[in-house]
Amino acid sequence: MNFKMFMGEYQHTIDQKGRIMMPAKIRTQLGERFVLTKGLDSCLFVYPEQEWKVLEDKLKKLPFTNRDARNFSRFFFSGALEVEFDKQGRILVPNNLRSHGKLDKDVVIIGVSTRLEIWDKETWENYNSETQGEYEELAEKMMDFEINF
Numbered sequence: 001m002n003f004k005m006f007m008g009e010y011q012h013t014i015d016q017k018g019r020i021m022m023p024a025k026i027r028t029q030l031g032e033r034f035v036l037t038k039g040l041d042s043c044l045f046v047y048p049e050q051e052w053k054v055l056e057d058k059l060k061k062l063p064f065t066n067r068d069a070r071n072f073s074r075f076f077f078s079g080a081l082e083v084e085f086d087k088q089g090r091i092l093v094p095n096n097l098r099s100h101g102k103l104d105k106d107v108v109i110i111g112v113s114t115r116l117e118i119w120d121k122e123t124w125e126n127y128n129s130e131t132q133g134e135y136e137e138l139a140e141k142m143m144d145f146e147i148n149f
Contacts, residue, residue, distance in 0.1 A: 004029060006111030011121070014103050019090040026109065026116065027089055036097060038079035042123055044093070044101045046083075046116035054114075093118075 006029065014020050022030070035052040039045035047055065059076065062069035079100060083091050093103060106121035119127070131138075 005113045006116050007113075008111045010109040012107050012109060013105055014093065014098070014107050018093045018095065018098055018103075019086070020093060020107060020109075020118065021088065021090050022085065022109070024089065026111075027085055030116075033082055033084055035080055036083045036091065036093065037076060037081070038097065038100045039117055041127065042100070042102055042120075044097055044103075044118040046118065047114070051114045052080075 006026070010023050010026070012020055012022075030046070030048050033049055035047045035049070037045050037047070059073055062073065064070055064073075079097055081094070085091060093101075097103075101118060102120045102123055103118065104120060108119045108121050108124040110117050110119065110124075
């Protein structure tokens with residue numbers, strides 16, 4: 001499959017059984033199987049198989065003698081699972097991941113280049129409000145990574 005980056009923001013709901021309808025465009029990009037895991041900032045990360053493999057290879061190279069590396073790998077892999085769409089184009093988010101993401105009813109799915117993030121709508125709105133004034137400062141810091149706007 002020829003992967004294109006994820007972009008955009010999509011508003012959806014999570015039903016009482018923990019299922020989220022994924023937009024058709026995202027379903028096409030993700031493919032049949034993909035990985036759902038705990039993300040940072042109280043969201044969930046969704047990776048296409050090939051992108052998960054790239055990340056997995058990088059994490060495997062971390063020294064297991066380093067406490068931070070072990071802790072991060074435990075956090076990241078313990079919540080990971082392979083996911084498929086049901087016939088209606090939904091994914092089932094297990095209780096432990098719904099709890100991590102504080103997902104209750106309204107959710108926002110955002111494209112972040114090689115992954116998707118699933119946020120509780122209120123948490124996402126609060127995050128945006130808190131960081132709104134920081135974007136110019138963040139853009140300046142990106143120059144340290146040789147990213148110029």
